[in-house]
Every structure is written in C-alpha cells, then in structure tokens.
C-alpha cells in the first residue's frame with residue numbers, strides 16, 4: 001500500500017460517507033479492531049490490518065465510485081448520445097466507448113438474455129426494418145445481427161456480395177447508402193475496404209453499424225468478446241483489471257483483434273502477449289493506441305511463451321483473403337492452439353476464444369477441434385453472446401432500451417434446454 005494504513009482507511013470512510021461504527025459493520029470487523037488499525041503508525045497499540053481486509057475495502061470503494069459514475073452518466077442523457085459518431089447514432093469503431101459506456105451496454109445485454117435464451121419474447125422493434133448489406137463473406141455476423149433484430153420484433157432485408165448488388169453496375173457508396181436509407185430503419189454493413197463503412201455512414205442519418213470493414217474494425221465482435229470475457233471471468237472469480245491476455249495468429253489483418261485490444265485497453269493494468277507469425281504482427285498504430293494507457297505489451301513468435309500465464313487465449317484465423325504480397329500459406333504447426341500445448345503451457349483456468357470461423361482444412365493449423373470437449377474452450381458460448389450484445393446495440397441505437405423490460409412475454413414454443421449436442425459438457429458452468 002503506497003499510503004499509510006491510517007490514511008487509506010480514513011479516505012475510504014470519507015469516500016463511502018460512513019461513520020467508524022457503520023464502516024466497521026460494513027467491512028465485517030469489530031469496532032475495536034478498526035480503532036487499532038486507525039492509530040498512527042508507531043503508536044504502541046497500533047496493529048496492521050490483514051491483507052484481505054485491505055483488498056475488500058479497495059473493492060468496496062471502487063464499486064462505489066463506479067456506481068457514482070453510472071448515476072452521473074444516467075443524468076447526462078441516453079447512451080446513444082454518449083457513444084454517437086459525428087453526432088449520429090451509429091457504431092463504427094470501439095473508440096466510441098469508455099469503460100462506463102461499454103459496461104452500461106452490457107447491462108442492457110444482460111436484460112436481453114431471457115430473449116436470447118428463448119425464454120421470453122419482445123416486440124419493441126415491431127415495424128422497424130433492418131438492411132443487412134454484406135459485400136464480403138459472413139455467416140455469424142450477418143445471421144446474428146438479423147436474428148437479434150427479429151428477436152426484438154423487427155424485420156430484416158438482406159443483400160450479399162457485390163455480384164447481386166447495384167455496386168456491380170458501378171453505383172457509388174453514397175448513392176447506395178442514401179437509397180437504402182429510404183427503405184430501412186438501420187443498416188449493418190460489411191465491406192472489404194477499410195474505412196468504407198464510415199463512408200456509408202456519412203451518406204445517411206439512420207443508424208449504421210460496422211459489421212467489419214476490411215482489416216479495419218469489427219466493433220460488435222469486440223463487444224461480444226469483451227462481454228464473454230467478463231462473463232467467464234465472473235464465473236471463475238477473476239477480475240479483468242490486471243489480467244493477462246494472449247492473442248494468437250494473424251494480428252495484422254485480423255480486424256477482430258484490432259477492435260478487441262483497443263476495447264480491453266479501457267481496463268487497468270493488463271498484460272498482452274501477442275503471438276504472430278513473422279510478417280503478421282499487430283500494426284503499430286493499434287499498438288500505440290493500446291499502449292498509451294500503460295499496459296504491458298509483449299510480442300513473440302513462440303506460442304508456448306504466449307500461453308504461459310495467460311487468462312485468455314484469443315486465437316484467430318489467418319486472413320489469406322487480405323494478403324498482399326505475403327508468402328505465408330497459413331499457420332505452421334507451431335502456431336496451432338491445440339489440447340497438447342494448452343495442457344502443457346496454459347493455465348487450468350484459462351479461457352480459449354476465437355471469433356470464428358476457424359479454418360478446419362488440412363494444413364491450416366487453426367484452433368484445433370481436439371479442444372472441443374475442454375471446458376476452457378469458450379468459442380460457442382462466445383458466439384452465442386452475439387445475440388444479446390447485438391440486441392443491446394440495436395436497442396440503444398434505436399432508443400428502445402428502456403422499453404425492453406416491460407415488453408417481455410413468455411415464449412409459446414419449447415426450445416431445447418441445451419442448444420448444441422456438446423453443451424451438456426458445459427452444463428452448470430454457464
């Protein structure tokens with residue numbers, strides 16, 4: 001502790017606005033013990049308080065500070081105004097978030113869980129239409145955004161690929177965006193060029209969500225990844241502050257890790273170990289942004305080194321479709337996150353994540369299927385979290401988050417209790 005015990009305790013009582021008696025009761029100790037800890041250092045009766053008490057007091061004070069911040073933010077207008085992009089209700093980058101606003105979004109995602117788990121239904125977006133414009137391959141992002149919108153009562157219109165869109169006839173981003181805005185109430189756009197979704201967003205005043213712009217960003221994926229980490233950590237009794245995160249694979253072109261490292265950097269005292277094949281390292285501009293907040297960032301090409309001590313192992317696919325002059329065909333076997341290496345070097349309470357899809361072709365050496373029955377593998381729980389998080393994004397951007405709670409009705413059909421055949425393996429931990 002850098003300040004004296006006496007100052008630390010006094011400060012805590014002041015911040016919590018509690019008297020000595022109430023404070024002693026709050027932290028579960030005898031008033032007499034507290035009195036001895038509050039005596040000036042060196043006095044005969046003075047005693048050192050146990051480490052566990054000091055940690056508990058720190059936690060209470062930090063929680064209180066967070067609650068105050070939330071209360072303040074509640075007074076400063078709706079979340080969509082606080083995370084707006086150029087004054088519009090659009091989601092282009094994780095840079096739009098602070099730690100407080102991201103946690104506020106997650107409280108809304110928590111409210112969506114009964115709908116995502118098929119226990120309740122809601123119609124708060126009844127009549128609204130979503131345009132899903134995907135000019136690049138997608139399964140999860142396109143379908144989960146669509147399903148999230150439908151589960152809030154809205155409807156979805158999809159278009160996929162350039163071939164079947166008027167862009168193949170030379171239509172500009174501006175024209176496409178403006179025309180679509182006359183048809184739908186929100187747009188989710190994926191496009192192979194970095195910065196292109198921001199161009200769509202400029203040409204309209206309706207909510208636009210970046211569903212992935214080339215090697216740029218994938219903000220909704222990073223939000224659901226962070227939500228997954230926090231959920232898994234609370235199950236494991238861990239805090240994100242002070243955690244060790246390993247990111248493995250194509251960190252150069254992988255947009256999910258670009259967004260995720262920036263979002264994680266909103267937390268405190270993190271250690272990042274970035275494990276990438278030569279030539280596929282994280283770009284400097286992202287490292288600079290994440291590094292500004294004083295986190296430790298180490299780069300290595302040794303997977304064993306990267307896994308050691310990591311609380312989160314985030315594996316990614318080699319983005320061959322974005323390669324310019326790289327010769328690499330995929331990972332060498334040395335980069336494969338598999339059961340043998342995780343058992344040997346990883347923590348027993350690590351969580352293993354991947355934005356998916358994983359490349360299951362021979363020789364790809366992406367995240368191995370031999371971890372499928374390992375409870376550390378969180379990839380399907382992670383993908384499932386795409387629904388509540390994307391519902392929360394829609395609810396916020398369209399301003400209906402306050403209506404959800406009272407709109408819930410019971411489902412009328414019977415969903416299976418475990419949606420995947422292997423889910424029973426994880427039963428009791430999620």
Ligand code: ASP
Pocket residue numbers: 212218255256316317355356357
């Ligand atoms: N689905 C993710 C993305 O669109 C990850 C990947 O494709 O490898 O960026």
